[in-house]
Amino acid sequence: MQNSFTEENYLKIIHALSGRDGVEVSTNALAESTSTRAASVTDMLRKLADKGLIHYKKYQGVTLTDSGEKVAIKVIRKHRLWEVFLVEKLGFGWDEVHDIAEELEHIPSEVLVEKLDAFLGHPKFDPHGDPIPDAKGNLTEPDYxxxxxxxxxxxxxxxxxxxxxxxxxxxxxxxxxxxxxxxxxxxxxxxxxxxxxxxxxxxxxxxxxxxxxxxxxxxx
Amino acid sequence: MQNSFTEENYLKIIHALSGRDGVEVSTNALAESTSTRAASVTDMLRKLADKGLIHYKKYQGVTLTDSGEKVAIKVIRKHRLWEVFLVEKLGFGWDEVHDIAEELEHIPSEVLVEKLDAFLGHPKFDPHGDPIPDAKGNLTEPDYxxxxxxxxxxxxxxxxxxxxxxxxxxxxxxxxxxxxxxxxxxxxxxxxxxxxxxxxxxxxxxxxxxxxxxxxxxxx
DNA sequence: TAAAAAATTTAGACTAACCTAAAAATATAT
DNA sequence: ATATATTTTTAGGTTAGTCTAAATTTTTTA
The missing domain is CATH 2.30.30.90 (Ferrous iron transport protein A (FeoA))
Structure with missing residues (x-):
C-alpha cells in the first residue's frame, strides 16, 4: 500500500526527532514540527500505528517500526538527492532549496530516484552536508x-x-x-x-x- | 490564491478537450478524462466557476476563462519541461515519462520552472513533439x-x-x-x-x- | 411534438486531515 | 501524598474531493 504525502511527512519528522538512538517522540513535539494541533497528531498516530509504521501506546510517545523507518529513509533519500539536483544542476543557493525539495521528496517512483541518483553521480552528501542514504536504505550519520x-x-x-x-x-x-x-x-x-x-x-x-x-x- | 492539484488537473484537461477553438467541454467528457463520476465533476465545476477559472452555465458545458487558460498553460509548460528533463537528462524512454510528469507538473515554484527551462536549454518541444509554452504563456500549436x-x-x-x-x-x-x-x-x-x-x-x-x-x- | 433516452445536477454520505473544547492521564510541586 | 499543572486523548465538527441514487434538463427518436 501507498503512503500519503502527510503520512510520509510524519514519518520523516518522527525519524528526525527520534534521533540516532530512536528515543520516543512526544505528541506535542510532533504538533510543533508539523504545525498542527496535538489532537490532529493523535489522529494520525492512531492511523500510522494501524498501518504498522510506528510503535504507539497512548500517552507514551512514538518510535518508528522497521517498516516505518524504511519509508522515512526513502523520503530523506529523495529529499537530499533533489536538493543536490537543485543546487548542482539548476544553480539554486543552499538557502533556497528546502521548500522545493519538501515537495519533490513525495514524488513516487523508485526508478525516478535511482535514475536521478545516477545522473547526479551518486552523491554521498547533500548541499548542507547531510548524508544521503543509499538505495538499500543504509544511512550512516558521520560523527562530526x-x-x-x-x-x-x-x-x-x-x-x-x-x-x-x-x-x-x-x-x-x-x-x-x-x-x-x-x-x-x-x-x-x-x-x-x-x-x-x-x-x-x-x-x-x-x-x-x-x-x-x-x-x-x-x-x- | 493557490490552486490545488485537483483543480489544476481539471483546468489542464478542459484545455485539452476544448481544443484550439475553445469549444465547450461536457461534464461526461470530464468525468471520463478525470476517472471520476459526473456528479463529482459538477461539484468541481461549480468551484472552478466561483474562482473565475471557467465559464460555466448549468447543462451547457464549460470553457476556460482567460485566467483559467493561464493556469492551464502553466501546468502544461511544467509537464512538458519535466518530460524533456526525464528523457534528455535521466534517460527515460518517451513511453515512460507521462505518469511521472503528471506528478511533477504540480510542484509549485515559478523560479524552479524557469531554472529548469534554462538548464534544459529552453527547449521548444517535448519528447512527443508537443510544443512547450514559453514563460509568458504563449503556446503556438504548429499546424502539422x-x-x-x-x-x-x-x-x-x-x-x-x-x-x-x-x-x-x-x-x-x-x-x-x-x-x-x-x-x-x-x-x-x-x-x-x-x-x-x-x-x-x-x-x-x-x-x-x-x-x-x-x-x-x-x-x- | 410527445415519449424515450441520455446527460447533468441535486441530495445526502463518506474519508482524510484538520480543528476546538472538554475529559482523562501523567508529571510536577508543595 | 495530594493538589496543581501539563500533556494527551476523546468527542464532535469542518472542508475538499469523492461517491450513489434520485431528480431534472436536454437531446434524440419515432
Missing part, C-alpha cells in the same frame, strides 16, 4: 564535531550545518563560510563563548556561540 | 498534418504523436519510427487504408490506419 567542541589552535574542515534556516545559511554565505572551508580557531572569548576563526587561511572573523553550535566540522 | 493526409509519393518528417499511450509509443520504437524520421508514403491500400511507408530511406513497413491517424508530420 560541533565547532564549540574545537579548542583554540585547532584547524578543522567545515562539513555541515545543523540549522537549515535560510537566514542562517545566508549569514554563512556573507561570512565566506561554505562546505569544505578550513576553519582555524584562534581565540575563544571566555565571557560569551564567541570565537575568532580564521577562514581558509584568510580573514579572521568573530563567530557567536549561536553560530558555532550549528556548524559541523571534522578534525584535520 | 496527420499521416493519413499525406499522398503516395510524398516524403514527410515525423514531428509528433497524438496518442501518448506507452503501448503506441513502444510500437513506434519497434518500427524504428522516432521524432525526425523521414517517412515516404509508397502505397496506400484502398481496402483498409493501411500504408506502406519507407523509414529514413531504409526498410519499408506497413502502417495501419489506426497508427497513421496518430502520427503528426510535416512536408519538407
Amino acid at each position: 564535531l560541533i565547532l564549540t567542541d574545537v579548542h583554540v589552535g585547532e584547524k578543522v574542515l567545515m562539513m555541515g550545518v545543523l540549522d537549515h534556516a535560510p537566514s542562517f545559511l545566508q549569514h554563512l554565505d556573507r561570512s565566506g563560510i561554505t562546505l569544505g572551508s578550513v576553519l582555524e580557531v584562534r581565540e575563544i572569548n571566555e565571557y560569551d563563548k564567541s570565537a575568532s576563526v580564521q577562514i581558509n587561511g584568510g580573514p579572521t572573523l568573530f563567530i557567536s556561540l549561536e553560530v558555532s553550535k550549528n556548524l559541523l566540522v571534522q578534525r584535520r | 498534418l496527420i499521416l493519413t493526409d499525406v499522398h503516395v509519393g510524398e516524403k514527410v518528417l515525423m514531428m509528433g504523436v497524438l496518442d501518448h499511450a506507452p503501448s503506441f509509443l513502444q510500437h513506434l520504437d519497434r518500427s524504428g519510427i522516432t521524432l525526425g524520421s523521414v517517412l515516404e508514403v509508397r502505397e496506400i491500400n484502398e481496402y483498409d487504408k493501411s500504408a506502406s511507408v519507407q523509414i529514413n530511406g531504409g526498410p519499408t513497413l506497413f502502417i495501419s490506419l489506426e497508427v497513421s491517424k496518430n502520427l503528426l508530420v510535416q512536408r519538407r
Whole structure:
C-alpha cells in the first residue's frame, strides 16, 4: 500500500526527532514540527500505528517500526538527492532549496530516484552536508564535531550545518563560510563563548556561540 | 490564491478537450478524462466557476476563462519541461515519462520552472513533439498534418504523436519510427487504408490506419 | 411534438486531515 | 501524598474531493 504525502511527512519528522538512538517522540513535539494541533497528531498516530509504521501506546510517545523507518529513509533519500539536483544542476543557493525539495521528496517512483541518483553521480552528501542514504536504505550519520567542541589552535574542515534556516545559511554565505572551508580557531572569548576563526587561511572573523553550535566540522 | 492539484488537473484537461477553438467541454467528457463520476465533476465545476477559472452555465458545458487558460498553460509548460528533463537528462524512454510528469507538473515554484527551462536549454518541444509554452504563456500549436493526409509519393518528417499511450509509443520504437524520421508514403491500400511507408530511406513497413491517424508530420 | 433516452445536477454520505473544547492521564510541586 | 499543572486523548465538527441514487434538463427518436 501507498503512503500519503502527510503520512510520509510524519514519518520523516518522527525519524528526525527520534534521533540516532530512536528515543520516543512526544505528541506535542510532533504538533510543533508539523504545525498542527496535538489532537490532529493523535489522529494520525492512531492511523500510522494501524498501518504498522510506528510503535504507539497512548500517552507514551512514538518510535518508528522497521517498516516505518524504511519509508522515512526513502523520503530523506529523495529529499537530499533533489536538493543536490537543485543546487548542482539548476544553480539554486543552499538557502533556497528546502521548500522545493519538501515537495519533490513525495514524488513516487523508485526508478525516478535511482535514475536521478545516477545522473547526479551518486552523491554521498547533500548541499548542507547531510548524508544521503543509499538505495538499500543504509544511512550512516558521520560523527562530526560541533565547532564549540574545537579548542583554540585547532584547524578543522567545515562539513555541515545543523540549522537549515535560510537566514542562517545566508549569514554563512556573507561570512565566506561554505562546505569544505578550513576553519582555524584562534581565540575563544571566555565571557560569551564567541570565537575568532580564521577562514581558509584568510580573514579572521568573530563567530557567536549561536553560530558555532550549528556548524559541523571534522578534525584535520 | 493557490490552486490545488485537483483543480489544476481539471483546468489542464478542459484545455485539452476544448481544443484550439475553445469549444465547450461536457461534464461526461470530464468525468471520463478525470476517472471520476459526473456528479463529482459538477461539484468541481461549480468551484472552478466561483474562482473565475471557467465559464460555466448549468447543462451547457464549460470553457476556460482567460485566467483559467493561464493556469492551464502553466501546468502544461511544467509537464512538458519535466518530460524533456526525464528523457534528455535521466534517460527515460518517451513511453515512460507521462505518469511521472503528471506528478511533477504540480510542484509549485515559478523560479524552479524557469531554472529548469534554462538548464534544459529552453527547449521548444517535448519528447512527443508537443510544443512547450514559453514563460509568458504563449503556446503556438504548429499546424502539422496527420499521416493519413499525406499522398503516395510524398516524403514527410515525423514531428509528433497524438496518442501518448506507452503501448503506441513502444510500437513506434519497434518500427524504428522516432521524432525526425523521414517517412515516404509508397502505397496506400484502398481496402483498409493501411500504408506502406519507407523509414529514413531504409526498410519499408506497413502502417495501419489506426497508427497513421496518430502520427503528426510535416512536408519538407 | 410527445415519449424515450441520455446527460447533468441535486441530495445526502463518506474519508482524510484538520480543528476546538472538554475529559482523562501523567508529571510536577508543595 | 495530594493538589496543581501539563500533556494527551476523546468527542464532535469542518472542508475538499469523492461517491450513489434520485431528480431534472436536454437531446434524440419515432
